Amino acid sequence: MAMELTENALKVLEKRYFRKDENGVLIEDWDKMLTRVASNIASGDEEKTRRFYQLMDAGYFLPNSPTLMNAGGDLQQLSACFVLPIEDSMESIFETVKNAALIHKSGGGTGFSFSHLREANARVRSTNGVSSGPLSFLKVFNAATDAVKQGGTRRGANMAILNVDHPQILDFITCKENPAELTNFNISVGITEDFMQAVTNDDEYNLISPHTGAIYKKLKARDVFALIVKMAHKNGEPGIVFLDRLNNANPTPTLGKIESTNPCGEQPLLPYEACNLGSINLALLIKDGDVDWDKLKEVVRESIDFLDAVIDVSKFPLHQIETISQANRKIGLGVMGWADLLFQLKIPYASEEAVALAAKLMEFIDFYAKERSSELAQEKGAFPNFQESIYATGCLKREKINQPWDSLKEKIKKEGIRNATLTTIAPTGTISMIADTSSGIEPQFSLAYVKNVMDGEKLIYVNKYLQKALEEKGIYNNKLLDEILTRGSLAGIEGIPDDLKKVFQTAHDISPEWHIRMQAAFQKYTDNAVSKTINFPNSATVEDIQSAYELAYHLGCKGVTVYRDGSRESQVLYLGTQTTSPEKTDKKVAPRTRPEITKGITQRLETGCGHMYVTINTDAQGACEVFIQMGKVGGCASAQLEAIARLVSLALRSQIKIESITRQLKGIRCQSPMWNKGKMITSCGDAVGQALEQFVTLYTKGQIQAGELSVENENLGSHQSVGNGFALCPDCGNTIEHTEGCLKCPACGWSKC
Structure with missing residues (x-):
């Protein structure tokens, strides 16, 4: 059965996905777009085209946006994630700037490690001068991104990682203290096991000059960790990435080390690697009050066929990317609609039952993804670097919950596997809006939101599963909707039964511990990594953030992104002094000084x-x-x-x-x-x-x-703020949400990572 498209879905599709002629007139609709994509990915095979079309049309699966936008066109760049190397030379740095621009132009996001660049003021022998350092070149990359529109519609997104042992790590940790700086980058500190052990033992650790390999100086590990936590508490950055864990899960360790990820952190990649992603809509896979496991298995297998075929028809922006992408054939199958699935099953997000189901479900997806990839290897051949991989040596690490992993490992060892990685939990952004479901594995950010329409009229949109539950209870009315809209959740609203409050939890109803436990449950059976925002109330302390980072480390997460409500927009949402701790609650508010000229x-x-x-x-x-x-x-x-x-x-x-x-x-x-x-x-x-x-x-x-800052209609790397008000979408003017490490508009689909 075809998925019914909502008004919002159609708006997003018409603006960002459907093809237009040279005059800007739409020449595509849903059917034509899916036919274009399915036929292209299936290479014209009629049976495959039919299968791929039905998979997407029913809403069971959607690929990442570049595939929907570019398949069947001249560009034919279908991957979302890229990592580019930066070596310690001017030639490498600016070659990478150029390559990143080409990727952004085609709709992809890029990740970089700046850890190989020598520290500022280090001697440069060839010129008898001194180095500018990684932060100086990070600003160059940021400026270059400003100049290139992604697919002609938006700015590119980037990830910058600096290893914790780099001499300029302290400057890096604080480089986004001003939210107006480096607006095209997410930043993360590359954390090692040795560093975390030094934090635990309250030891010093060495900063190493990347150019000479010599010890630059020593720092107290706890002081550095405390600065990371302090800045994350202040504005959500930097995040942290556990580098050793990325490399422990590296399927091809002999080919090099993983040093960076894509912009949202869920896709660790070797230099020049690319990965195409897609997500299964879990909200549609329910039968008789449980997960429809048979249908899920079918959808997993079809989705793996689709994503593997994407590699064969992709045009890559660089020869180096094409070479390693085809040699490793990495794909990333993930999920969306997790929160909506829990709503339907009447399981609270913050519960042992939900965490257990998450692990069981992701094990199921991962197992049958690998089983199907192994079958494809028998049909078409294993990925060319298979013999250099953990699969050939039987070193795939998986703990059994329900699936027969031992027999599958032996099968793969003998017969091969088609793809070096198969599973990734990515932000689903606009594709979850098209599918009218919740994003990735995130809880719903809000149960209702306002949409501005003509003549100042405002329409309230409420989560469809909540609306059904309220109607069944006989308490659905406009007054109640207004209160839900005002509060953002059901907490504290009189007249709503406790069983509904327990099930219909939002991001801010859920404690950080449960956010992290959910991320860890999905990570356990995900080849790559998990995109997830750990939401904190504005009142959260620095100690709360530190506890969350430590818990994520102990539970096996590969990285962490935190967001304290209102912190990143401290100059955007509130523009001034804001209470951040209980002891400051009696602080008086004073108006800012009026400038001489307005x-x-x-x-x-x-x-x-x-x-x-x-x-x-x-x-x-x-x-x-x-x-x-x-x-x-x-x-x-x-x-x-x-x-x-x-x-x-x-x-x-x-x-x-x-x-x-x-x-x-x-x-x-x-x-x-x-x-x-x-x-x-x-x-x-x-x-x-x-x-x-x-x-x-x-x-x-x-x-x-x-003031003197022009606020253009196009996104210049940050969303717009309106005076001392709320954060607004630059496209439609509605309020935006912070989820999956991104900013997202629930009304029109605008997003920024």
Whole structure:
């Protein structure tokens, strides 16, 4: 049965996936897109085309975005993940800058290790000068990314990793303290087992100059670890990657060391390797109150056939990438819809039952993925580097829960396997929006969100499984939806049965421990790694973050990304002093200083009292002041308008959200309402609220500027903030979410890693 596309899914498809002619007119729909993709991946084989079409059309599986966008076109670049090497020479550095630009142009994301670059001020013999150091060149890469649009629509995403023993590690840890810096990069520290042991023992460890191999200096491991934790608490970066674990799971260790990952950290790769990904929609695989294991097995096998075939028809942007990608044939089958599956099975995300099911389910997927890949090896041959791999020596490490791993290992050892890696838990971003399901293995970020439509109308969208549950209880109504929207979850809402509150958990209802335990459960049976954000409340302490990092290490995770609510947007969501610990709760809020020069816009609105002119000015941080003038009115009315303007200005400079100000003003009624350009203005206060709302729209679309910083319609590497308000999508103006290590708009599908 074909998947029913939602309105949001169609919008995303029309904007980002369906083909257009030279005039921008759509020439594709869902059927034509799937036919194009299926036929291309199947190389014209009619039976395979039918199978691949049905697999996607039913919503059971979708490949990564480059495959949907580029299959059957001139570009034919179908992979999402790349890692490029950077060696310690000017030639290597700028060759990699060029190669990264080519990959970004084709729609891929890139990862780099800067660990081979000598430290700043180290001697350069060829010029008798000194080195600029890795951070200087990291800025070069960031600037180059700004100049290249990914697929003509967005900026590329990057991962930068620096090993913890690099002489400039302290500078690297703090390099994104200012959120306006390095906006095209995620950064992670490459952690070793020796370093973690030094942290445990409170020992010093050596910083090693990558150029000479000599000891540069010694640092206290706990001090370095504490700085990593402090910065992660402050704004979510850096993340950490456990390098030894990446290499312990490296299927081809004789070919080199894994030193970096793709932008979201779920795909460790050797230099020049690429990987194409795809995800199974678990939310559709339920039968009689349990996972439909037979159907899941069928979908896994079909998905492996699809992803393996992608390699054969891909055009790679570089010869080196083509060579190693075809020699190792890595693919990454993952999942989406995990949270929605748990909703349907009535299993709380934060529970032993959910963690146990996660391990059982991922073992099942991993087992049958490898079984099918082994069958493909018999049909088409093992991946060319098989004899150099852990499979040929029988060293595949898997603990049995339900599947007969010993017999499969022996089969693979004798007969080969088609793909060096098979499983990856990736962010699903827009493909989960197309499938109308939850992202990856993340809990739902929110159970409801607002979508702005024409004439200022707002529609509330609620999770379909929650809506069904509320309807079955007979308590579904608009008032309840408003409260769910305001809170973001069911916690604290009176009248909702406890059994629903227990099951319908959101990211912020779940403690960090359960986030990490869920990540570890999926990681246990995933060849590559798991993309997951460990969400913390704003009140979380530095000690909380440290405990989470330590737990992730002890439970076998390959990396960790944390996010404390409101931290990364401390200058975006709130733009000013924000309480981060209990002892600061009595701190007074003071307005920021008004600069000497501001600039903004003036709007004219028709009110029942006459023409009103509302001027909204901005400084470098956003909206900062409002002036109101109305015709020749004087006396008390003029004084009241000045009072409104002064209080709104004070609020804007005191970290109050524009949304909150607008909500207070809009809808105030007087005896003289007036129509203005198709909208009813019910009072002077309502007019000011509408002017602020229009300002938000214009600001988001880039038609006005904040201070001297132009806010363009296209993403320049960071999402837009509106004055002291909320983080907004640069495409549609709706609020955005932080999930899977990415920023994502639930309304239109915009995303940024």
